[in-house]
Every structure is written in C-alpha cells, then in structure tokens.
Amino acid sequence: MIELNEIRIWEGVIIVDYTELVKAISELHNVPKMDKEYELYYDETNNSRIFRLTDEGFNFNEKAYFLLGGLAFEKGKLPSKESLESLVEKLRVQQNSTEIKFKHIQQKAKFFLELISKKRVRDFIEWLYDNKCWVHYSYRDNFYYSIVDIIDSLEESSFGGFEFNRELKSTLYDCIAKDKDWFIQLMIYFDYPNVKDHNQFIGEILKWFDRINPDGYDFNIEYLRQSMKSHRKDILIFLEGNTDRVMIENYADIYRNSILTFYNSVHVFDEELEIQKKLDENTIEVFGKEVSYEFVKSDNSIFVQLSDLIVGILRMWMGLLESHSIFDLKEIFLNLTATQKQTIIQFQSLMYNSLLENWGFKHGSGSDQFEEKINYFMEYNF
Template sequence: MDVDQYRNIWSTSSGIPLLNEKYSFYYDETGNVRKFRLTDNGVNAEEAIVNDFILGGVLFNGNSPPCNLELLYDELKIQAPEIKFRTLAGRGADFWTAIGKKPIQQFLTWLESSGLYVHYATLNNMYYSIVDIVDSLFVTQTQFNFGPEWLEALKASWHRFVVAHLDEILPIFYRYDYPSLVKADIKDFCYELSDLIQSYDDDDFYLENFRQLLKENGRGEELFFIKDNTPGLLVEEYSGLRTGRCALYKDSIHYFDEEAEAESSLEAMPFTLNGGKLDNYKFIDSKTERLIQVSDVWVGLLGKLFFILDESTQDSIKSKMESLTEEQKECVRIINSLIDRAENLHRALIQSVNSIDMVQHRGSLLALMDELV
C-alpha cells in the first residue's frame, strides 16, 4: 500500500493531523513472547495474558540528539557494558520498588531535562487475539449502523468476559482451531460461545448485543476474519506495530534494537514510497547505541507501571501513594509529565491496542497519581 494513501486514511479516520517533520526515533521493547498460541491446557505463555507487549523509547527532532548522554552515564556509574531497566531497578523489581531505587530516580530526572520526547505503543495479547470476532460481525451484518464507539464498547465487553472466564473460553477456542475455523464449525462455535455468555446472565447491555450478533452470524455460518489462519496461533509476531510507526512517521528515521525475528518481519514491509519499499528504518546493536539503552529503561518501567495499574483500584492507589517517599512521588510526576509532553507533540506517539475500558482505567489512575504527588 502507498504510504501516503495509508497516512491520509489514518488521519481522516482518527481526526489527528499528520506529523511531517523529520524526527529520529529509538526503540526497545518488553513483553515479547515471540509467538502467543493456544495449547491443550491454555496458552503457551501465561505472562502474556497479564503483560502487554510494549514497543517504545525516545525521539528528537532532526539528526543530532539534544541530550548529554555522558552526564547520565557518569551519574549512574554503571559498570555493565550497557544500561538496562533491570540493571537500574534490580532484577524482579515491581514498579513501586523500581521508583524507590536511586538509579531510576536519576534516570527519570535526566530524561525529563534531556530535551528528548518519549513514545510507546502497547498491545494487549488477549485483546488482540479476540477482537477479530467482533470485527467479523461488523463485516457481515451491514444492516446495523456500527459506529466506532459502539464497536469499541462491544470489544471491551467481550474482552472483559473472556478474561473473567479464560478457563472455559480457551478450551473452546482450542477445540475449534481458533483463529482458523472451517465453515462447518462456525455455527457450533458461535452457539457454544453464545450459550456460555447466556449461562452467566451478565447484566451487560453490550455483551448481550454481542451475544445476539454472534448467534446471527452462527446462523449464516460466517466469521470473515476467523478463517485461513494458523490454527491455535493467536499472535504470530509484532511487526504491525513496527511497520505502523515507520509508515505513520514516514519522514523520520527509526532505529530498532537488533533482533533477527524483527528484521526478518520488516523485510516484508507492506508500505511503499514513490513505487519502492518504504525503507526509513535501521537495526542497531544496543551495546553500541546508548539511546536504545535509554529506550530499554523507559519501556521496562512502563511495563511494570501498566501491570500495577491493571491490578489496582482507585482506593489501593490512594493508599499506596500515601506511603511513597518524596523521591518516589517525583518519579510519578516525571512519568506523567513525559507522557503529556509526548501527546502534546503528537497524539499518536502514545498508542494502545487494548480494550477502551483498560485504556480509560489506566488513564484515570495515572491522573489520580498525578493529583496525589
């Protein structure tokens, strides 16, 4: 697909103007389980259910970074060949422990004053794995006026139900070779899911809408996006996030950490520019590029942050914030400030492939944390 055509469609549908200046993006990632697939007793990587894949890092305008990297490395006094999140926070540290560590505090203080912007894209593996069912309903039942907000609400309700009943849903998926159903199985698959939802008598308007639409699709024996895939393979890899960033910011240069699988997937870049393959990216060994190391610390911290937000309530966050030191509260303030600064530059620098419920939940708790610092 021509990259300019893609960008224009994206901008029109999202209402977000395009960013056409040249920036230098640096990336690292966390939560990469390589392939997320069904097994006869669940999934191959249970951690992928509760942890997002996150691709992110730092960027700046032009070719020359505005920051003093020597100052950061001198302050950290790290003897390892490269800095990583686990080096600064300690192996196995959760978010609260991490922001209690002096090296993380020094890192965030430096990052806020560095002149760099942050960016990230998160992908929830389970949400990504199941929303094709909802999108399939949208394709076949054109008699209904599916607005984007209504679709998001359907997806959120369906995702919430799946997560609450994984022990029943995953065996159904496995038995029918989801996400690659044969036509003869579609009716039974839809009816079995519909009956399961009905058995819980959940007082959820959107879930009931989804259930009724699912039954209707079962009668027609059609699920457009749930066929001709690899049976049991829920997430094959994460190249879509990488290629999407390269396309959306086509006038920029994108530096990814060296990884054979990622490099191989980008060889099949789906976007073209002036008739040729879009080629605005490079892979670099993190040991030789400190801005990729900086990106590692940033996305590592985000991974820990989102995990605790997903597990928390407003009351538990309020209680925890009361127990933080002033240094930890300053870390919370800086993280919120960095995210706000990125969104002010361009809203799409902060991207989430996740349930709208979860996006709003995280956002509300981050805002609450910012109020309490």
C-alpha cells in the same frame, strides 16, 4: 479492508506504497504532525515471538503486554554529549561494561513502586525530565487482540461507529476475564482462531451469554447475543483460514505501524533479526519516498540503550495498572513516600509532555478498561 496504493517490482525489489494506509491512519485517528521529522529510537519487551494456544492454555503470560517504544527527539536536536556522559556516569554499574541495560537500574526491583525508589531510576527519570525528552510507545494486550476478531466478524458491530465497536470489544473482553478458564478451553477445543464448526462455536457462545446475562439486562451483551444468533448459519470471516491455535504470528505489524505513522522520521530499532527479515521483504514507500529505518546493535547506540531503560520502566508501570483496579490505584497513590511521589510526578510529566508534542507517540491495542487506567494515572493530581 484498506487497500495498499501500489505494489511494484523494481530491479528485483518489491516496493509497497503505503500512502493510502498513511492517509487512513491520519483520517481515522487524527494523528497530528505525521510528516514532522523526528528521530525515534526503539527497544521492545515481552516479545513472545509467537502467541498461541497449547493444550494447557497460552504459551506466554497473556497479562504481559508486548511493548515497543523508546525515546523521541526532533531531528537534529539531541541531548548534548556532556549531558549524556554525565548520565552514563551515574547509571553505569561497572566501568568495563559496554552498554547500559535495564537490569542495571532495576536492581532486582519486582514492582513499579519498588522500581521508582531505586536511585538510578530516579536519576534517569530526572535526566529525561530535565532534558525535556519525549517518550513514545506502542503496546498490545495479546489476549484482547486475539478475541476482537469475534466482534469484527459481526457486521452489526460496526453499525454504531468506531466507538461502539470498541465498546463491544471491551464488553466481551470483560466478560471473558471473569470466566477466562472456560473461554480458553473453548478456544482450545475449536482450534481458535481457525474455527471449523462455526455453527457449534456460535452455539456455545450463545449458551454462555444466556448464562452470564440471563435476563438480558446488559445491553451490549444482549446486542452481541442477538447479532451472533443471526449469524448462526454463517461463517465468522476472521475465524477461518488461520493457523490452528496461533493468534499472533509475530509483531512486525507494530514496527511497521510506527514507521508509517511518522513516515518522514528516522527510525532506529534494537537488532531483532526475525522482525527485520519480515520488514525487509519489501521496500516501504510513502508519498513516493522510501521511509528510513534501521536495526542496530544496542551497544552502538546510546539512545537505543536508553530506550531499553524506558521500555523496562513502562513495562513495570503497565504491570501496576494491569493488576489493580482504579479504586486500588487511588489507595496506592495516596500512600506514596515523598521520594516515590517526586519521581512519579516527573514520570507523569514526561509522559504528558510527550503526548502534548504528539499524541501519536502513544498507540495501544487494549481494552477500554485498561485505557481508563492510563488516563486515570495521567490525570491524577499527585
């Protein structure tokens, strides 16, 4: 557990110094140029408010990843007013509309390939590409995020370092995906993640491991089985003291992580009252300086509006990746129309150039399998 550097109260305001956490982010993830001054604009999608279990399953589609992201610029280097006016003219559906929404360019497209065939989407991506804009985003696979506490409760999972820990999480996630209905019922029965009978919970998982890996051929599953077996009479520390069946109470931590990752930057979020209330519970300070962020109504910021378009495109792009294997993606990419291919090349270049500027512009909590799909897309020669 990373300790915060200092918590103090000044004139009734709680000030939290996150300097040590920022240093840890820098050291652990090697994020470059964290102190550079950017202007970051945000919108979000797939916000379930709370992600929890019901008697039937989840209260929200677990395949719909939460996504926070938008546009990034070097401070003071925004696109020209003339360029923005030209874009708005192309994208606006009605002359009297007060703002641009993703639905205006989506035009009822249900899938990513259908989306990038729409003229307004093609015009928007081309504008981003021509203006050398940067895209930043953070995503969370809610189900993956919910089950990794099982791994992190086992001290043996850290013996092989960060990468092995991730590998074990992805192995468990992959196994669960193949037997999801059974595992969800297990979670419901034990009021996961607030397990009361840890011995019985571990016993059920051990029997499941025996069923899916009877000969012990899969090293990672066998490693997890032996590790859990050694904890048969222990408490899984991250699976107690929680609220029954509530995996994610809110997404404020993703907002906070974005603010801390670029602590010298200006952060402008679309208005989200519950998140703002959580963040405003204390003043965020790094290296003795208060970090700048604000929440605004989207109709007051063209760049927040454009971030809504970006996040909508990213959501459908992730939907494509999530629902297909790499083999399927290869077939899909081989059969693009000329128009789709031109737009997807610009979109790929936009994403690639953003990571060239700062690969801290991408942050995700998801399985290795999903990250492999992102990498496959980024490296594909269209």
